[in-house]
Amino acid sequence: MAPIPLLILNPLDPERVARIAAGGFAPQLAVGPAARAAAIAALPQTRAVLTNGATGFTAAEMAALPRLEIICAIGVGHENIDVAAARARGITVTHGPGTNAASVADHAMALLLGLLRGIPQADAAVKRGEWMGARGPRPSVSGKRLGILGLGEIGLLIAQRAEAGFAMPIAYHNRRPREGCAYPWMASAAELAAWADVLMIAAPGGAATRHLVDAAALEALGPAGFLVNIGRGSVVDQPALIQALREGRIAGAALDVVDGEPVVPAEMLDLPNLIITPHIAGRSPEAVLATATLVVANLRAHFAGQPVLTPVA
Incomplete structure (x- = not known):
């Protein structure tokens, strides 16, 4: 059987492209707005799309692909995929929970250590x-x-590393308390920030979490408090963070994600109390290949008429 074409909208390294091709699919890369629009217009028979949470996929783009059956998000994030529009069309949406969780948790601890100990400076x-x-x-x-x-899964792995390795007391905030969790639950981001010495963001992006860490939460964190973000840049009110760092109203921040990435605001570039890495927390060799392996598994299950492994809930 001929390989099934797969329209890929986000940048992928050659190793992952090769793994997808070896899985029985024909990668068709269309990275960037112009290439993306051209590919969608030229390939109306597309049945499968690969994207990620930051790149997303809109309802209008789905409408331009009448034969589209499945959208795979490589990695756990899916915040900019119009899942409601996909469901209305009967399009399956998958993502990659767990594939890079350990790598992200490792990087979170590296940022925490580097920030508090001032290692880059x-x-x-x-x-x-x-x-x-x-x-x-x-x-x-x-x-x-x-x-x-x-x-979530990444947050728990961070908690395990911090508690077992550094005797750090842990508390958390989710929309609701996590069943069976012994860590104290705080009712808001500001309440958690007021308790914490280090506020670690491991929350997904999307409307529900946008600017959850706002000026009030940063004020609660205080001039001796530190912020680490390995979740999504949109969770933090970025202008408020820049102002808090510039005025010393928090001690420092370490970010693997920036709102509007890959563009980094010029105001961030000269802040001596800020560390930025280019969204690499989940990019260990093991995790990178695991994300592609799961995409292939989901695609093969779908086109074999079987339930996909990791549908978006």
Whole structure:
């Protein structure tokens, strides 16, 4: 049987493209707005689309593909896919929970350690020849209170690492308390921030979480508090964060995600108390290939007439 064409809208490394091709699908890459629009117009017979949460897929784009059957989000996020429009059309939507959770949790801890201990700043100072200037005291990590905003699979892995490795007390905020969870639940992001020494964002994007960490939450975190975000940039009110960092109303922040990425606001680039990594938390070699393997498994199940493995709930 000939490979089934798969329209891919987000950047993919050659290894993942090869794994998808080996799974029986013909990758057709259309990355960027112009290529995307052209491909959708030129390929109306498309039955399968691969995207991610940031890139998304709109109702209008679905309408332009009358034979579309399945949309796969590579990775856990699906916030910019119009799931309601897909359901109305009977289009299956899948995502990739768990494929990169351990890698994201590892990176979260790396950001936390680097932020509190000032590792990037110390490295830069030493390389400028400022050995003594880089030896100022920095906060310890052990025993600090860690507030996790979004205690899903990734949040739990972060909590395990922080509690077992650094004796950090844990509390969390979800929309509702997690059943069977022994960690204290806080009723709001601001309440969690007021309790925490470090506020860790592991929440998904989308309308329900947009600007959940606002100026009030940052004020509650306070001038000795730190923010780490490995969730989605939209969860944080970015102008409020920039102002809080510039005015020293929080001690520092470490971000793997930025609202509007890959564009980083110019106001962020000269903040000495801010660390940014380019959305790489889930990009370990093991996790990268696992995301592609799950996409292939979902596609093969769908086209074999079987239930997909990880539908969007």
